[in-house]
Amino acid sequence: MPNACAPSRGRVRLALFPSAALLLLPGLLGRFAEWPDLEVEVRDVDMTPAEVPELVADFDVVVAHRDEHAAPFGSDRLDVVPLLREPLDVALPPGHPLGMRDRLELSDLAEQDWISVDVGFPVDDVLRSLAVRTGVRPRVVHRINDFRITEALVRAGHGIALLPRHTLDTSHVLRRELAGLRVARRIEAVLRSRTGGAPGTRRRAPESRRAAGREPHRPPRPRGPGRRPAG
Numbered sequence: 694m695p696n697a698c699a700p701s702r703g704r705v706r707l708a709l710f711p712s713a714a715l716l717l718l719p720g721l722l723g724r725f726a727e728w729p730d731l732e733v734e735v736r737d738v739d740m741t742p743a744e745v746p747e748l749v750a751d752f753d754v755v756v757a758h759r760d761e762h763a764a765p766f767g768s769d770r771l772d773v774v775p776l777l778r779e780p781l782d783v784a785l786p787p788g789h790p791l792g793m794r795d796r797l798e799l800s801d802l803a804e805q806d807w808i809s810v811d812v813g814f815p816v817d818d819v820l821r822s823l824a825v826r827t828g829v830r831p832r833v834v835h836r837i838n839d840f841r842i843t844e845a846l847v848r849a850g851h852g853i854a855l856l857p858r859h860t861l862d863t864s865h866v867l868r869r870e871l872a873g874l875r876v877a878r879r880i881e882a883v884l885r886s887r888t889g890g891a892p893g894t895r896r897r898a899p900e901s902r903r904a905a906g907r908e909p910h911r912p913p914r915p916r917g918p919g920r921r922p923a924g
Contacts (some may be wrong), residue, residue: 702730702731703730703731703732704731704732704733704734705725705731705732705733705734705753705754706734706736706751706752706753706754707721707733707734707735707736707752707753707754707755707756708735708736708737708738708740708748708751708752708754708755708756709735709736709737709738709755709756710737710738710739710740710756710757710758711737711739712840712857712860713756713758713880714735714737714756715860716777716779716857716859716860716880717756717776717777717880718735722735736752738755739838740755740757741813741814741815742757742758742759742763742766742813742815742818743813745757745766745883746766746768746770746771749770749771749883749884749885753884753885754882754883754884755882755883755884756776756880756881756882756883757880757881757882757883758779758815758878758879758880758881759815759818759878759879759881760815760818760819760822760878760879761778761875761877761878761879762819762822763815763818763822765881766881766883769886770885770886771883771884771885771886772883772884772885772886773881773882773883774881774882774883774884775879775881776880776881776882777879777880778877778878778879778880779857779858779859779877779878779879779880780857780858780870780876780877781816781819781855781856781857781858781876781877781878782855782856782858782861782868782869782870782871782876783797783802783853783854783855783868783869783870783871784843784844784847784853784854784855784856784861784866784867784868785847785853785866785867785868785869786847786848786849786850786853786866786867787848787865787866787867789853789867791869792867792869794869795869795870796869796870796871796872797869797870797871797872798871798872798873799823799827799829799871799874800827800829802829802831802853803829803830803831803832804832805831805832805852805853806832806834806835806851806852806853807820807831807832807833807834807852807853807854807855808833808834808835808836808837808843808846808847808851808852808853808854809831809833809835809836809837809854809855810836810837810838811836811838812836814838815878816855816856816857816878817833817836819855819876819877819878820833820855823871823874823876826874827874834852835851835852840856840857840860840861843856844856844861844862844865844866847866848865848866855876856868857878
């Protein structure tokens with residue numbers, strides 16, 4: 694809520710990767726609406742962690758994601774505000790034999806066909822780090838960045854996938870946790886260091902964190918295809 698700072702004015706340019714926009718943007722825009730003199734311009738950008746520093750040059754705030762075991766975004770030119778730790782779970786098609794279990798060992802999935810994202814994106818980084826940590830290398834047969842398409846392929850039995858917990862539609866696929874492993878992505882707001890940024894940007898970064906701390910926004914479950922924006 695508003696604090697002792699003067700109301701923010703000007704324009705803030707905000708970039709989010711698509712599934713963060715689905716998860717956080719309704720709450721964030723609700724928070725920003727409390728300052729009517731602040732204009733917020735939003736774009737969804739399918740970004741890899743390596744692209745974040747360049748995006749920060751073009752946007753005041755970049756909501757980015759990374760494997761929680763990867764190096765943080767912070768540097769002498771960047772400030773980072775943690776927003777959310779989102780676990781990643783295994784998505785299985787309905788009726789899959791492993792769906793009878795509450796939790797899965799990665800070794801149980803060694804012979805499964807996997808659907809991942811492009812190399813360099815956090816979900817694939819997590820799969821790669823799992824391979825290093827466990828010695829089990831997932832067999833990736835498709836690479837799809839849109840989580841809606843991935844869910845449709847999983848539902849049809851064309852593979853299994855590692856997907857973010859809060860954006861996974863469990864009305865059509867099964868969700869199972871990996872046993873004994875911490876598997877998650879970190880969602881963080883990245884902005885230029887304290888010497889830069891649009892007026893009011895840094896004072897409102899904590900509002901982003903508070904909005905992210907609320908129950909994640911979930912749209913009504915759809916009845917047909919095209920149910921959500923890209924992942």
